[in-house]
Amino acid sequence: MDIGKQLLQCLKYENSSTKIEELDERGLLEQIIPSIKDMKEVGKCKYHIVNAFQHSLYTLGHFESILQTERFFPSHLKEDIWNYLNSKDESGFPTLEILKLGAFLHDIGKPAAKTVDATGRTHFKGHDVTGGEIVLKLGKELGLSEITTEKLFRYVRYHMTLLVAYKTGNVGKEALWKQFDELGDDIIGIMLLGYCDLVATRKLLNPLEDNGVIKTYMEFILTVYFYRYKTDKEI
Numbered sequence: 001m002d003i004g005k006q007l008l009q010c011l012k013y014e015n016s017s018t019k020i021e022e023l024d025e026r027g028l029l030e031q032i033i034p035s036i037k038d039m040k041e042v043g044k045c046k047y048h049i050v051n052a053f054q055h056s057l058y059t060l061g062h063f064e065s066i067l068q069t070e071r072f073f074p075s076h077l078k079e080d081i082w083n084y085l086n087s088k089d090e091s092g093f094p095t096l097e098i099l100k101l102g103a104f105l106h107d108i109g110k111p112a113a114k115t116v117d118a119t120g121r122t123h124f125k126g127h128d129v130t131g132g133e134i135v136l137k138l139g140k141e142l143g144l145s146e147i148t149t150e151k152l153f154r155y156v157r158y159h160m161t162l163l164v165a166y167k168t169g170n171v172g173k174e175a176l177w178k179q180f181d182e183l184g185d186d187i188i189g190i191m192l193l194g195y196c197d198l199v200a201t202r203k204l205l206n207p208l209e210d211n212g213v214i215k216t217y218m219e220f221i222l223t224v225y226f227y228r229y230k231t232d233k234e235i
Contacts, residue, residue: 004142007032011097014068017061020104024053033138038111042124049204052107058200060103063192074219080226084188091145098148099189102155106197108134109156132157154186155193162194166217176221180229187225191218 006028010019023029030036039053050058066072073081085096109131110124117123135156139149161179165171180187195218199211 003028003032008097008101008142011100014064016100017057017064017104020060021057032142033105033108035108035111035134039108042111042114042122052110055200056104056107058204059106059193059196060100062200062203063100063103063196066192066196077219077222077226081188081192081222084185089145089147089151091147093145093148093151095151095189098144098151099155099193102135102152102159102189103193103196105131105135105138105152106156106159106193107131108138128157128160151186151189154183155189158183158190159193159197161187161190162214162218162221163198165221166198166214171217171221171224176224177229180225188222191222194218 006023007020010016010023013019020029023032024036036053039056040051042052067085085099087095089095089098107124107127109127109129112134113124113127113130115123115125132153135152136149139152144152158179165175183190195214198214202209202211202214
């Protein structure tokens with residue numbers, strides 16, 4: 001089997017994070033995505049105590065764990081979220097599998113975006129934009145369709161949307177409608193990825209921390225999307 005297809009095959013399992021890690025242990029992952037080597041060398045900073053590669057595996061692993069948590073999604077969102085996750089894009093590629101790939105690759109832009117300021121503090125400003133550009137090329141190399149590659153791009157490019165909302169508190173209609181207009185149903189995957197990214201980070205910094213506020217932001221944005229935005233569009 002082509003090694004690129006081996007990575008895509010990993011996404012079909014419930015424990016994709018473990019399968020991808022095994023692929024790396026066999027020395028195959030860096031052959032598929034050479035920048036994985038760079039991800040292992042960057043990422044540690046004020047907000048991360050592990051490198052970007054390990055964090056990406058943790059993010060994917062946390063995503064897979066919430067999928068297996070019976071009551072993680074509130075009842076008023078559960079059906080719509082699962083309908084999205086169980087869907088396929090127009091090329092027939094499963095949404096859940098491309099979202100898993102997006103969760104794993106969401107920080108792929110960090111090596112190229114890394115800067116160090118005068119105080120010695122490391123920054124990764126713009127890594128979401130850089131990462132989006134990288135996965136557009138990677139999608140072609142993996143043989144993904146343009147439609148699937150565009151979805152992967154959205155997950156990586158906009159994975160910080162929830163973090164920005166959480167830090168700024170800007171969840172007003174104007175801001176949300178602009179995002180909804182641009183991202184459509186992919187806002188669902190972006191919110192889930194953003195939540196898992198944040199929790200994977202914060203659980204290592206403070207294992208006892210309650211991440212309920214972050215989850216509330218995610219659920220609020222999705223509630224507004226399903227029950228206000230989509231309703232308005234149907235009128």
